Amino acid sequence: MLISPSILNSDIGRLAEELDKISGADWAHVDVMDNHFVPNLSWGLPVVEAAKRYSPVPIDAHLMITDPDRWAPAYVEAGAASVTFHAEAAAAPIRLAREIRGMGARAGLAVNPATPVTPYLELLDEFDMILCMTVEPGFGGQPFIEQVMPKVTQVREAADKKGLQTWVQVDGGVSASTIEMAARAGANNFVAGSAVYKADDAGEAVAELRRLAEGCRH
Ligand code: DX5
Ligand code: ZN
Numbered sequence: 636m637l638i639s640p641s642i643l644n645s646d647i648g649r650l651a652e653e654l655d656k657i658s659g660a661d662w663a664h665v666d667v668m669d670n671h672f673v674p675n676l677s678w679g680l681p682v683v684e685a686a687k688r689y690s691p692v693p694i695d696a697h698l699m700i701t702d703p704d705r706w707a708p709a710y711v712e713a714g715a716a717s718v719t720f721h722a723e724a725a726a727a728p729i730r731l732a733r734e735i736r737g738m739g740a741r742a743g744l745a746v747n748p749a750t751p752v753t754p755y756l757e758l759l760d761e762f763d764m765i766l767c768m769t770v771e772p773g774f775g776g777q778p779f780i781e782q783v784m785p786k787v788t789q790v791r792e793a794a795d796k797k798g799l800q801t802w803v804q805v806d807g808g809v810s811a812s813t814i815e816m817a818a819r820a821g822a823n824n825f826v827a828g829s830a831v832y833k834a835d836d837a838g839e840a841v842a843e844l845r846r847l848a849e850g851c852r853h
Contacts, residue, residue: 636818636848637661637802638841639695641828642686643677644775650682651689656837658691659845662717664806664826667710669700672724673773680713687714697745697806697826699772700724704731711738719743719766719804722750732761743804747772748780756793759801764824765790769817770807775828779808784820791821814844818851 639662645653654663665686670676687694696715698707703720704727710718718735722744725731732742745766746752752765759765767787770777787803794801805817806826814825827844834840 636845636852637824638845638848639664639804639824639826640831640837640841641666641697641775641806641826642832644828645832647678647682650685653832653837654686654690657831657841659838660692660831660841662695662824663690663692664695664697664828665715667696667698667700668773671701672721673699675773680709683710683713683715693717695719695743695826697743697766699745702726707731708734708738711735711740715740717741717743717764719745719764721745721747721772722755723747728755729758729761736763743802745772745806746786748783752786752790756789759790759793759797759799762801764802764804766804766806767822768807769805769809769813772807777808779810779813779816781813781816784816787817787820787822809844811840811843811847814847815851818848823848 638660640657641664643666668677693716695717696710735742741763743764802824804824805822809827810830831840
């Protein structure tokens with residue numbers, strides 16, 4: 636069970652301190668938005684480089700951008716240990732995943748709530764992680780879309796059947812009240828933005844999310 640706090644709604648002016656708060660987590664999730672693939676603009680390579688420099692945990696870059704085929708490799712060079720791009724945006728997802736892996740990072744494939752994962756189940760071994768979005772990407776603080784849970788289960792079952800250690804990540808609206816539902820459905824990697832950074836004690840929030848997820852281990 637892996638907890639990956641998203642720094643999207645942290646105080647980015649104090650990036651190093653904000654990252655320090657999540658030293659008890661497994662990954663730091665960095666949301667890259669380009670105002671084309673999603674209707675919001677966050678940041679790009681320089682912030683990922685800075686996060687890499689200051690983070691106590693490895694960087695999980697989530698690219699919500701068009702043309703990831705062109706840009707994703709640069710995020711590996713910037714120091715991300717995991718790079719996730721969207722199925723809806725990639726022209727050649729297999730080629731791109733192989734390129735990311737070839738550079739030494741984990742390759743993740745993200746699917747929006749309305750995107751079926753079925754076409755990728757035969758290709759699961761090409762990816763280290765499948766990210767099932769539990770909100771429409773673009774903003775933090777949105778409610779968890781629980782109808783995505785069958786898709787989470789579909790990926791988990793396909794991975795088990797093939798004997799793969801594929802990580803299944805959920806992102807969006809993950810909190811103390813939704814994380815167990817996702818864990819029971821088969822997720823093992825949980826992105827949480829507001830649930831961590833809007834809490835009084837971010838470290839405590841991470842520990843609580845971990846405790847709840849571990850309680851559902853199957
Ligand atoms: C949404 C981003 C998420 C976001 C999650 O497009 O991909 O990572 O930061 O924020 P919460 O946990 O507040 O939904
Ligand atoms: Zn994200």
